[in-house]
Amino acid sequence: MAPLNLIGRALSCLLEDEYCVALMGDLAEERARRARADGPHQAARWYRTEFCRSVAAAIRQRLAETARSAPWSLAIGAYTLVGVLEVTMRLLLSRVWPDVAQPASALRIVVELPGIALIAYVAGRFDRRAPLLLGAMMLFAAISITTLSTETMSTAFIVAYLTIGPGGAVLGARFARARRTPA
């Protein structure tokens, strides 16, 4: 399947049929107009760019609408991403820095801070409540694991585990808020 056909399918999921038809019609009409004015190659390039821009804009708006109506789902999505980040970091660190890659390493959690802040920032761009929910979920998980686990944990690990996750979420929320606040 051609890439544009694939993207077109994505578009039909985001817009109702009548809107999809109208959008494709507008793109075709503008492409024909540009082909007459600038030549077929320029028109084809414009079409590809505009098509991808339209799909990206539709996805972004849909995500924003969904996030506004359900901050919990956004926070859960962000929490899942933090999990993916943790696994990825452990895999990467196990090759270059095996000591830090250990599950109970405080330094590994510190290294994850920028990633957590970035995830919280992105979530905060959609809904300002999401990073705080993410921070609360991470704090709850950290308290549960450190109190219920029977494994030996260093004090440094416990402190890092309890503070880095929620701290990263608050940092992301602050960045998102600063970005949202106009000059």
Next chain:
Amino acid sequence: MTERDGTLLGTLEHLILLAVLALGAEAHGMTIRDELHSRTGRDLSFGTIYVTLQRLEAKGLVTASMGAPTPERGGRAKRFFKITTDGRRAVRRSQDALNAMTAAWRDARTNS
């Protein structure tokens, strides 16, 4: 869902409703996009325009109807938009709020 609860329009919703009002019977995706570009300089994608129009229709602020298919559009029809009474009311409310806040800003500038 309607805008009777007093919620103000978003910036893009507001601009698109004003464009629909300005264009009258000629309001469809391409003319709305061109109008916004020529008046505000914003180069919005068709996707942005149509997602917003779909949301405005769902809120009952515009109604839509399909035109006739044309060959230059690959046999596809245009979708024309008309503002509803609720839509006009929502535009007026948002416009009043903007005017009131602009007046407040002017007053503050004059007094300082």
